[in-house]
Amino acid sequence: MNDPAISIALVGSGGSGVMTAGSLLLEAAGRAGLYGMMSRSSGPQIRGGEAAALLRISTRPVFCLGNRFDFLVAIDWANAERFAAEIPLDTESTIVGDDDIPDEFSASGATFKEVSFKRLAAQSAGLRPNMIALGLIGSAIGLPPGELEAVAKKLLDHKGKATVEASVSALSIGAATLDGLKTIDIKTESVAELWNISGNEAAGLGAVRGGVRFVAAYPITPATEMLEWLAPALEKIGGTLVQAEDELASVNQLIGASFGGTPSLTATSGPGLALMTESIGLAVASETPVVVVNVMRGGPSTGIPTKSEQSDLNIALYGLHGDAPHLVVAPLSVSDCLFSAQWAVHLAETLQTAAIVLSDQSLAQTRAVIPRPVDVFFGARRAVQTEAWEDYERYATVPGGVSPMALPGLTGCQYTADGLEHNTQGTPSSRVEDHARQLDKRRDKLALHDYGDHWAHIDGNGPMAIITWGSSLAPVEEAVETLAPEGIALRVIAPRLLMPVQPERMAAALEGVETALVVEQSHGGQFFHYIRAFYAPECELHSMARPGPLPIRPADVTHAIREQWRGS
Amino acid sequence: MERVVTSGAATEVTLKPKDYKSDIKPVWCPGCGDFSVLAAITRALAALKVAPENVAVISGIGCSSRIPAYLDTYGFHGAHGRALPLATGLKISRPDLCVLVAGGDGDGFSIGGNHFLQVCRRNVDITYIVMDNQVYGMTKGQASPTTEPDWDRSKLTPHGTRINAFYPLVVALASGANFIARASSSDPNGAAKVIGEAIGHPGFSFVQVLSPCVTFRPEQRDWKKIVRPAPIEATTDPAAAARRLMTDDNFYLGVLYKGNRAPFEPDSAGQPSTEQELEEEFKV
Ligand SMILES: Cc1ncc(C[n+]2csc(CCOP(=O)(O)OP(=O)(O)O)c2C)c(N)n1
Numbered sequence A: 001m002n003d004p005a006i007s008i009a010l011v012g013s014g015g016s017g018v019m020t021a022g023s024l025l026l027e028a029a030g031r032a033g034l035y036g037m038m039s040r041s042s043g044p045q046i047r048g049g050e051a052a053a054l055l056r057i058s059t060r061p062v063f064c065l066g067n068r069f070d071f072l073v074a075i076d077w078a079n080a081e082r083f084a085a086e087i088p089l090d091t092e093s094t095i096v097g098d099d100d101i102p103d104e105f106s107a108s109g110a111t112f113k114e115v116s117f118k119r120l121a122a123q124s125a126g127l128r129p130n131m132i133a134l135g136l137i138g139s140a141i142g143l144p145p146g147e148l149e150a151v152a153k154k155l156l157d158h159k160g161k162a163t164v165e166a167s168v169s170a171l172s173i174g175a176a177t178l179d180g181l182k183t184i185d186i187k188t189e190s191v192a193e194l195w196n197i198s199g200n201e202a203a204g205l206g207a208v209r210g211g212v213r214f215v216a217a218y219p220i221t222p223a224t225e226m227l228e229w230l231a232p233a234l235e236k237i238g239g240t241l242v243q244a245e246d247e248l249a250s251v252n253q254l255i256g257a258s259f260g261g262t263p264s265l266t267a268t269s270g271p272g273l274a275l276m277t278e279s280i281g282l283a284v285a286s287e288t289p290v291v292v293v294n295v296m297r298g299g300p301s302t303g304i305p306t307k308s309e310q311s312d313l314n315i316a317l318y319g320l321h322g323d324a325p326h327l328v329v330a331p332l333s334v335s336d337c338l339f340s341a342q343w344a345v346h347l348a349e350t351l352q353t354a355a356i357v358l359s360d361q362s363l364a365q366t367r368a369v370i371p372r373p374v375d376v377f378f379g380a381r382r383a384v385q386t387e388a389w390e391d392y393e394r395y396a397t398v399p400g401g402v403s404p405m406a407l408p409g410l411t412g413c414q415y416t417a418d419g420l421e422h423n424t425q426g427t428p429s430s431r432v433e434d435h436a437r438q439l440d441k442r443r444d445k446l447a448l449h450d451y452g453d454h455w456a457h458i459d460g461n462g463p464m465a466i467i468t469w470g471s472s473l474a475p476v477e478e479a480v481e482t483l484a485p486e487g488i489a490l491r492v493i494a495p496r497l498l499m500p501v502q503p504e505r506m507a508a509a510l511e512g513v514e515t516a517l518v519v520e521q522s523h524g525g526q527f528f529h530y531i532r533a534f535y536a537p538e539c540e541l542h543s544m545a546r547p548g549p550l551p552i553r554p555a556d557v558t559h560a561i562r563e564q565w566r567g568s
Numbered sequence B: 001m002e003r004v005v006t007s008g009a010a011t012e013v014t015l016k017p018k019d020y021k022s023d024i025k026p027v028w029c030p031g032c033g034d035f036s037v038l039a040a041i042t043r044a045l046a047a048l049k050v051a052p053e054n055v056a057v058i059s060g061i062g063c064s065s066r067i068p069a070y071l072d073t074y075g076f077h078g079a080h081g082r083a084l085p086l087a088t089g090l091k092i093s094r095p096d097l098c099v100l101v102a103g104g105d106g107d108g109f110s111i112g113g114n115h116f117l118q119v120c121r122r123n124v125d126i127t128y129i130v131m132d133n134q135v136y137g138m139t140k141g142q143a144s145p146t147t148e149p150d151w152d153r154s155k156l157t158p159h160g161t162r163i164n165a166f167y168p169l170v171v172a173l174a175s176g177a178n179f180i181a182r183a184s185s186s187d188p189n190g191a192a193k194v195i196g197e198a199i200g201h202p203g204f205s206f207v208q209v210l211s212p213c214v215t216f217r218p219e220q221r222d223w224k225k226i227v228r229p230a231p232i233e234a235t236t237d238p239a240a241a242a243r244r245l246m247t248d249d250n251f252y253l254g255v256l257y258k259g260n261r262a263p264f265e266p267d268s269a270g271q272p273s274t275e276q277e278l279e280e281e282f283k284v
């Protein structure tokens, strides 16, 4: 196998410390100069349910879970069978845990190594089974023991010396249990600065870098962590986060703050986005910049709140009433959550409109060790009227469509922002010419803007292409890499900018393509229909659309491609 | 004219009430109570000597919600029922402004009802003027939350709503509003005085203005004969205010409650940091 990555699943009941062990393993790997990611899966209980930490650690950056797991480590087996579909094992895999292993896992033919973490922990006071498991797996994959100790110390320092010592001895007990286990050594190589960050945190940092200083929001899974990161961060840099009474309020608070001149953003998920749509239309009509980060989860309705799906594409694209041109931006990886959020703020501010950022649970709640994202800087900001002007017209039709906004406090430029159709001054009007003029203005300012190369990630060439978006890009890229040695060359096109559409750029990207496969995580093929409707590619177009909650794995894509191009 | 913007209410200018009016002609029916409310607001602003550019008037949708465009201040005519959160976001991020919210009883107590409760609780320093005509004027005469249960003149509810009317002042008190008053469009000077006092009072101030819809509730023209000043001074005691409001016949005018809760202030860190410092936590 030329795949340098190791996949590890840690499972256990609530309170067994699975997530802590997983996070520490990831952090220690990062300290050892490795890349990695960890996604979390948990049962339906609010607290105390079974949990799984799904990790992948590699010498190269990794952005999606692999096709299979090398290790399944069970601190205990309580309800662990519920994760069977999420943790594919095979005869090359190793299972570590108590001997009451559920059939769902033993049927895989994986090697089983009996270890009772509970019994090992009972040896002396203060030993925690999860720390023993961490010591075991860390040593199994060849992490330097010093790094594991260092991260455990960092976490437990505030709990006192005894706790730290107990955890260090737990780690070494775990490491000593290794005998007979299949160890895979990872050659560590030193790399530049590494970050350990989740998609939600990255989007939060991107928002702040974009200039956001006001956030109002109503908690919702899986967007809440972005707000939890933003609340103290904004406080530190002189901004504000308000917990609003609902999403109707939060989006309107943004509009108010933005009207006053403060770049504003909220984070939500499908049900919240649905509540916001009327007022996102108000932001569009009144030309008030706002950014809504929608972290997608399984839908419709309450759906599957803790699992990922790319099924809010339609509501983001088409959910507003009337002709309401707006921006839809989709991050392509955990680290791209930073860039995409920052870019969306920049675009919304520059174009004085609403931007929806379509993140998803698998990006947002995945923690990844990645190279420090490069700094980007966008010079342009909101066009603001800076001096009194007798003939000031808020909604003047100007070349480019973006008319300067007067902020309250500026003498002589008082106007009323309006969601009612208006004339250039903002006075309500239902006249044919006024409606046409303002519709054109709102469309043209978005259409005329140059989005540059940021509009999409494009890679490779040849007559076969995969068109994908968001979190589906990572498994697609891995599949492409897997197929390359077989002589299957694939072009990958993943738009980051979903609205406004970029027909000329897409046509150029598709130049010479004869067959394309559209890969997405939705049941209805929302992205496939979007590609067909707006880009009408002349090539043969196929759809690989699969709903959540299971992630799309590289092997799913490889399989679909082999099926598709078996003949060619 | 050079003006330094400090606090919306603190920047003094000497203007006439009409200087606060825009030159847009209202869409209202002749005789609509809202004309007087517009006049009362301009008088209050002139008396407070607040500069028009430091005032923002926020509204939702309805006949009454058209009011921002008729004022020469900044304004936002937003979505039905959502004026209060919009104003909340504006005031929190721009505490220097004088922020007023104006609209109807349907906008404020029906579609926007939850925001009314929450904004009373939050106690942001804004003033909310509801032109209560106990009907949806804009959509041509349906029952609103403040409509009497037996009002049967709407085709939608030909037998009356048969649900209890909503008592906004009582709800405002129970929810934590810091200033509660009633005025009448039949007495624009009295209304101006009450609105001025509401603006000057810290925290969330609520002013119900009885403002007849002469088109769909012509009988409300008689309100001017019933309204009268409240017999006693405003109280600062919520218990006394509760007793008074619960026994009120909805036609006593004046300031009824003045609380002394400190207005909402967003949290701020003692030691400001930079965007760069925020990245530290991510470094492995
Ligand atoms: C979401 C939404 N639903 C319904 C309407 C229709 N609508 C406009 S104004 C209004 C009622 C206004 O009544 P009120 O707030 O009492 O104001 P008035 O017209 O009496 O001044 C309604 C139902 C709307 N604009 N938006």
Ligand code: SF4
Pocket: B027, B028, B029, B031, B032, B033, B034, B063, B064, B133, B137, B138, B212, B213, B214, B215, B216
């Ligand atoms: S319908 Fe009623 S509330 Fe509306 S403008 Fe006419 S009188 Fe005023």
